[in-house]
Amino acid sequence: MMSNTSLLIVDADPRRPEEFRTQLKSGAYVLHAAKSVREALATLSSTHINLLLCNADLPGNEAFELLEQVRRRFPQTVVLMFTAFGTIDGAVEAIRLGAYDYLTTPVSAEDLRLALERAAAQHALLAEHRKLKRELELRFGLESLVGHDYRMLKLFELIETVADSTVSVLIQGPSGTGKSLTARVIHRLSSRRDRPFVEVSVAAIPEALIESELFGHVRGAFTGALSSKPGKFRAADGGTIFLDEIGAASPALQVKLLRVLQERQFEPVGSNRTERVDIRVICATNADLEAEARAGRFREDLFYRINVIALELPPLCERLGDIPLLAEFFLRQHAGPRRALEGFSIEAMSALQAYPWPGNVRELANVVERCAILARGSRIEFSDLPARIVEPLGSPALRGARSARGTLREALNEAERLIIEAALSTHGGNRQSAARQLGVDRTTLYKKMRRFGIRAVGRGRRRRNPQTSAPPPRNIQEASPASASSATTSGATTSNTRTSSALTGPTR
Numbered sequence: 001m002m003s004n005t006s007l008l009i010v011d012a013d014p015r016r017p018e019e020f021r022t023q024l025k026s027g028a029y030v031l032h033a034a035k036s037v038r039e040a041l042a043t044l045s046s047t048h049i050n051l052l053l054c055n056a057d058l059p060g061n062e063a064f065e066l067l068e069q070v071r072r073r074f075p076q077t078v079v080l081m082f083t084a085f086g087t088i089d090g091a092v093e094a095i096r097l098g099a100y101d102y103l104t105t106p107v108s109a110e111d112l113r114l115a116l117e118r119a120a121a122q123h124a125l126l127a128e129h130r131k132l133k134r135e136l137e138l139r140f141g142l143e144s145l146v147g148h149d150y151r152m153l154k155l156f157e158l159i160e161t162v163a164d165s166t167v168s169v170l171i172q173g174p175s176g177t178g179k180s181l182t183a184r185v186i187h188r189l190s191s192r193r194d195r196p197f198v199e200v201s202v203a204a205i206p207e208a209l210i211e212s213e214l215f216g217h218v219r220g221a222f223t224g225a226l227s228s229k230p231g232k233f234r235a236a237d238g239g240t241i242f243l244d245e246i247g248a249a250s251p252a253l254q255v256k257l258l259r260v261l262q263e264r265q266f267e268p269v270g271s272n273r274t275e276r277v278d279i280r281v282i283c284a285t286n287a288d289l290e291a292e293a294r295a296g297r298f299r300e301d302l303f304y305r306i307n308v309i310a311l312e313l314p315p316l317c318e319r320l321g322d323i324p325l326l327a328e329f330f331l332r333q334h335a336g337p338r339r340a341l342e343g344f345s346i347e348a349m350s351a352l353q354a355y356p357w358p359g360n361v362r363e364l365a366n367v368v369e370r371c372a373i374l375a376r377g378s379r380i381e382f383s384d385l386p387a388r389i390v391e392p393l394g395s396p397a398l399r400g401a402r403s404a405r406g407t408l409r410e411a412l413n414e415a416e417r418l419i420i421e422a423a424l425s426t427h428g429g430n431r432q433s434a435a436r437q438l439g440v441d442r443t444t445l446y447k448k449m450r451r452f453g454i455r456a457v458g459r460g461r462r463r464r465n466p467q468t469s470a471p472p473p474r475n476i477q478e479a480s481p482a483s484a485s486s487a488t489t490s491g492a493t494t495s496n497t498r499t500s501s502a503l504t505g506p507t508r
Helices: 016-024 035-046 062-073 088-096 110-142 149-160 180-190 209-216 251-262 290-294 300-305 320-334 346-354 361-372 394-401 408-426 430-439 442-452
Strands: 006-011 029-034 051-055 076-085 103-104 169-172 196-203 239-244 280-285 311-313 454-457 461-464
Touching: 006 016, 006 035, 006 110, 006 251, 016 029, 016 110, 029 035, 029 454, 035 051, 035 076, 051 062, 051 110, 051 209, 062 088, 076 110, 103 110, 110 239, 149 180, 149 311, 169 300, 180 196, 180 239, 180 280, 209 251, 251 300, 300 454, 320 346, 320 361, 320 408, 408 430, 408 442, 430 442, 442 454
Parallel strands: 006 029, 006 051, 051 076, 076 103, 169 280, 169 311, 196 239, 239 280
Antiparallel strands: 454 461
């Protein structure tokens, strides 16, 4: 048994703690006492309590309310309950709500000691489990955000920096870029990781119900309210609430959200009782909230309240070099144990990199899942891809990329060369403008031009090294825009690349 185990005894009778102290006759426990649920919660908030021994006969239903609160807010504390009027139904209900043991008084000193020793062992086991889980999360907390694009690497660093703070975070980016996964990663890297993570899609809930869903209601608050219901903010107490599509909030809801963010308190619908919560708020949107605030369609004070830390997720079409990493990542998820797929052919990967991906990472995940199911060979071939991806590849430039032979590195370098040439063509050979479009500095662009034998000499004219034989693209639409992530397009995972397959789920 762990030494100096902290034990909180909750009983309205002030003599009970001394009775148990006398029975235990051991210095192995540091005893604390509380006469009510309020005192117990105050002690739990200020002191790390290993074990809690509660009288199930507290007035009303307070003992079971305390049990629920402890399970939700202090999951590291193991709860035992005792009663002088033991019933099977009471014991079943206590165990169902999370009690570790249920004792009937009077209890012998030996039985009390054994029960507490078993509970202390359970606490030690749970603590070890949480420690190992925390180590894994700290090591692989960004496992679902795959990429070596320079903007993604900066994003990873910012997430790690702010994850354990309490400031509000606003995640912005087009639909399908991974906003929901980013919010979950922030929660998992924070000290609230063992507390609830509650996700709410503001746009998906009817306006007539959104206030009740978020703040809860009391019985009789409106027609059909047959019982009281806690809202999402109450459910997230102690943890994180993620408000997706916050830009869809009505003006009336924006006012209420502003108060919750400022004061961490609210009133359930139909109630005059103010409830306080301890929450971390993360919001997400695919709209330009700053522009919406300037136009008067979104409260400016609420925008600044939620925009303490802003995270911008780039669209997939600007992360060309990350497509091989993401495609392989999703293939490992969807191949399944019964069928091993070796990867993608050069033609298939070139086609994936040429497609503009309007649905972003979510669309890529769906395409890879479809290919993993329908592939006839040991790898994904060009013919396994959906028609919307392969049909546009009839243009001369992309036919050259499709028909390329050699290693995957050579095929990906060819795709990168086409993107750079297209950017230079669009800007009449102006390297500064082309570099700005590609998301790199002029020095990086110049090095790449030298590497690929590209010489921009004027609008629409290029001299290239004779070794590069593929004709230039006819127009910019024949190649997807690229970002600085295409600096490394071999598809091999580098030391700076974030990849893993531990966490899965839909991107948003």
